[in-house]
Amino acid sequence: MVGMLPLSQIFALRETVDQEWCSPVADAVGECWGLPAGALRFWRSSAAHVFVAPPGADSRGVLYARFAPAEDPAGYRLAEGARFHARLAAAGASVARVVPSRINTMVERIGTPLGDMYASVLGKVDGDELDVEELDGGAAAAWGAALAAFHQAAGQPAMRAQTKPPDPFAALAAAPAALEDPELAEAAKTLSTVLTASPATPLVLGHGDFELDNLRWTDGWPACFDLDESGAMPAAADVASAARDLLGPRPGSPEHPELLTAFLQGYQRISGQTIEPQELVLPRAAFAAQQLLQSTEVLDIRSPSVAWLKELDGSLRTHYQIQHDLLLMTADVLV
Missing domain, CATH: 3.90.1200.10 (Aminoglycoside phosphotransferase (APH), C-terminal lobe)
Structure with missing residues (x-):
């Protein structure tokens, strides 16, 4: 763990998550990437909120949407990190695939029921996780x-x-x-x-x-x-x-x-x-x-x-x- 969202923000987001692990906040993010409502399911909240489009939900494969409040340091870090990530991906570095939004940007500022969020989407990285x-x-x-x-x-x-x-x-x-x-x-x-x-x-x-x-x-x-x-x-x-x-x-x-x-x-x-x-x-x-x-x-x-x-x-x-x-x-x- 490095950066961490405040517990109040994590709680507020979780209050919007239904029994199917969907959220109108994630739906607002997903819309900018052409995902229908309900496609993104809650995964975790730590340095950012993370939702996943599971296998079969989208033709682009398994997708991870990450977002954080735009006016919070976590949102700034996410946006800067996503832009850096996109530059590295374009240079052929060994990083996850960056998925562009519908308007072909790597980071979006999006209005949601919990306020503006900076968001980015990555494709799933195949391979093993080691401890x-x-x-x-x-x-x-x-x-x-x-x-x-x-x-x-x-x-x-x-x-x-x-x-x-x-x-x-x-x-x-x-x-x-x-x-x-x-x-x-x-x-x-x-x-x-x-x-x-x-x-x-x-x-x-x-x-x-x-x-x-x-x-x-x-x-x-x-x-x-x-x-x-x-x-x-x-x-x-x-x-x-x-x-x-x-x-x-x-x-x-x-x-x-x-x-x-x-x-x-x-x-x-x-x-x-x-x-x-x-x-x-x-x-x-x-x-x-x-x-x-x-x-x-x-x-x-x-x-x-x-x-x-x-x-x-x-x-x-x-x-x-x-x-x-x-x-x-x-x-x-x-x-």
């Missing part, structure tokens, strides 16, 4: 090589080749959550100092969430999707985000060291850039800080009573606690 337990050294190396190939296909960012990334630790130290948690505030200040003292590194146009959930594998090579978190970032930051399941919850002690080594070797083979495991510790903590900064906006329903929403709220709180603990441990490791 960490199914990886061997060869697959891990291919995963790293595929991320390097993504960076090459994306080209160079428009900004300077080397620059300091934004400082999420300083923002977190000043956030209300840190004011109520002195230990978190102190750790964030410590990591901000470490980040400030770190040298600038080359930037890439990264995926931002190149984890296994967002890949499908065919003949030993993955195709990716969900580029909402894409943008200019240090290569090590994109690697740390992608490989966070290999890194695990204890900074400096990778949970799957052999697979991590294979991933980094695969990345180096294609990119020519050597990234050592210790270089991933600070960007992994920065990722945690970004998530903690978002948590207050995400957890915006007090004491949810609906069973599925209560379960989601609990799962998210557990996730954010893990990020909190990782950030504190990282400060201890790096001082």
